[in-house]
Structures are given as C-alpha cells and as structure tokens.
Amino acid sequence: MKKIIVLLSLIILTGSYNLAISDEFTKEDLEKWNKEFMAVVKEGDKLFHSALGKNKVSCDMCHPNASNTHPETYPKFQKQIGKVVALRDMINWCIQNPLEGDPLKLDDPKMIALEAYITYERKGKPLAPGKH
C-alpha cells in the first residue's frame, strides 16, 4: 500500500500524469455557466423587487438598481449590528427591519440569488473591504 502511494506521488510530482483534463473548458462551457449565473441574477432581480417581508416593502424601494448597497465593501463593520459582518448579514437585517420579515438562512438559494443580483449591478467596482 505504502509503495503505491509513494509511486502515485512521484508520478504526480514529476508531472508525468496529465491532470489538465479536469481544468479544460470550452466556449460552450463558458456560455452554459454564464447562462446558469444569469438565471440566478434574474431570480435575485425578481426577489429584490418583491415583498420579502410582511409589509409589502421591497428592497428596490430604497435601493433602485441595488445602488447604495456597496457589496464591494463587505465584510465591514456595521454599526447597527455592532460587528464586522458579510453582505448577507446586512441583507437579513434589511429583511427583518424595514421589511418586517423573517431572516433567510445564510445558504438559502434566495440569499445567493440576492447576492448575485446586488453584486452584478455593481460589477466593475474594485473591492474595498471595510470601506464606509
């Protein structure tokens, strides 16, 4: 057994075994993945413009085109939460307070979709973690 592991390690280290196959992707792959991504952005757009809480208020009422959400500045210190948080924590804060709703699970597909839409609308802005 030990011999086999040593042999495999040697093969990998010397590069005599081609690992590249798993890293190769085609133009069709890129298109497919982009399509998948844009479908999630579209879902996030829909959620962002609908009542996620209990009072008919929606995210876009304060953040048209997701502006003033500053996804590029997270994680950052958020005064009302009292510590450094991620964008999704702030999304939940908004759902619970102005929208008067229940928070989403942090890995809820809806949460991922909201993040996808918010960051997509801010594309091209350099990362600025911690910035206010």
Place this chain on the structure above:
Amino acid sequence: MKKKVTRRRFIKAGAAAAAVASLPLGLVEFSWGKSSPKNFTFAYISDSHLTHIKGKEFVRNFDKGLKRAVMECNFMSPRPDFVVYGGDLAQLGKREELEHGLEIMSGLRHPVKWVIGEHDYYLDLGKFWENKISKTTYSFDHKGVHFVVVNSILTYDAWIKRWKSPEERMSNMARLDNPNGSPFMVGDEQISWLKKDLARVSKDTPVVVMSHSPLYKIFKPWNFWTDDAEKVQALLQPFEKVTVLHGHVHQILYNQIGNITFQAMMSTAWPWPYPVSYIQKPNQIPKITVFMNRADPFHERDATGWSILDLENGRVTNHYKLWENKDRVLRYDEKLGYPVDSEYQSPEKRIPPQKHY
C-alpha cells in the same frame, strides 16, 4: 347707501371687462409685481408613500414620517402662510392610501396647496385626486409672488395604454428602476396654459413653480427627469427671479439653469441614493449640490424630513428639517447667482458621509 346696479351700469362694467379681455394678453400687467414682494414663510411636506397592507394596516414606518412632519408643522412659529404637499401621498394610488393620507393631513392647522405625484396618479389617472383633493394645474398669487402648480408626471399615451389593468400600470410606474418605465412630461396642453398664465405676470414678479418631478434632466433610468423640461424652462427664463420646487428625488438636490433655481424637497418616508452610486449608467447630477449625509439605515428617520421655506426678497431660502441629521440651510447667493449651502458649500467644509460612491 348702496349703489343700485342699474342696467346701464351693468352694461358699462361689462364693456370694460370685454375691452380688457380683448387686449393681447402680454399687455395686461398687474401692478403688484412692481412693488417689492413681502417676505413670508411656508412649509413643504412631500413623498410620504403611505402603503396599504391589508384592512386597516399601513406600513408603520411611513405613517410615522408623515405624522411627525404634520405635528412639527403645527408647532411652527411664526405660523406658515400655507403648507405645500409635494406629491406621492400614496404608494400605489389606492383609495385606502389617499384617504389615510387625507386623515393624517387633516391634523394640519394650516391651509394646504397640493401637488400630484405619479404614485397618486397612475391607478385611476388622477380621478380620486381631482374629485377629493385638489386640481392638478393651477396658479395663485401670494404677497407679491406668483405661484404655479403643474402636473409634471404625465407620460405618453402609448405607454398608458400598454397595460392590461390599472393596477399593472400603477405598479410599473411605481417601480423607480423599471426598465419598462416611461419618462415624465408636462405636456403641450399644460404648457400652453402656463404660457397664458405667465403672460399676465410682470417679469420682475418673483415666480415659484411647484412640480413633483424636477423640471430638468438628471437621470432618465430613475425618472429624475421631465422629458419636455426645456419647453417649460423657456417660458420661465424671461422672469428675473424664478424658483422651481420639486419632490420625487427624496434627497437634497439643487441646481441653477439660467435664471431658474431648482430645489428638491425631502421625503418623509425614505431617502433615495444619488444616481452617482449606480455606476452602470451615466448621470447629470448638478455640480453645485452638496450631497446629503449618507443614510445609515439603523435610524428609521435618517435622511428624511421636511422643509421650512422663507420667501426673502423674492428668493426661496430652504431650511431642511432633517430628523436624524443636522439641519441644512440653502440660500440663494446674489453674488454667485446660484443657491449655496450655508455650511458645507466649500469643498474643504464637507464631512465624510457626504461623499457618495
């Protein structure tokens, strides 16, 4: 003894009136513009967006904003001559929302002048508003100042007709960042009315125009925009002192185009970002505006408020009453020829939250 109205007297008076009416409008000038206008104070409340949930339930946060503005207006000393409501009393133009708004506004101890907003209009195309609240286009004179109210949130017929139901039309107009939206306009009918209305006003009479949308072009994707603004501006430019007061943008915003000073009013409900913070599309935000302190959503009333307006020598001095931020004062600078913030105008006086990005 009262003079009896004889048939002869009546005919004489009628003939004189007919003679005036037949004069070209431009020759009929009233003398009150010549004397210097009196100083006075009025107040401005705008963009409350009262939102109906169900039954008797409304969004608590937005109710609180309007109620607070009404209460503070009632405490004003000296009393304002009148209060202007700048439009968007309702969120989706519903009868429940407009009636709820009227109920809260009935607590005001001062007379109200109403301006209609798109959220009040696009469900029933202004029917409830015109029947129960106010005309949408009118003018009045007050202490030597000529006030004009226009409905600036009209749009193209084709857009109005494209929706399956009034509710669908309303919700599409209510969404600020709607790619299927349509630009606001005043329209030719009101523009010709305005032309006639202004023809009888002398050029040295201060003119104050009140509209819901800004009567200039800032950012089309969010309808911070009036499509035929230039036509309206052309009618206003010949006057020596013109101020346009508008709502819609939910932020401190001011500009000067020729003789016309523009000032935006705060919302009592929530603040809107400056278009500079949407980086995907270009904007024409006025360079002279010192931005409001950036909203911190921890405070419900942050970056919201109302305004006390002093009419001083025919110019409007705007005291922004900001509930969670330091009050701001905007005053027309006669030397510079545009309005300036009394504290923050010079770049070195600005504070960090005024930088929006």
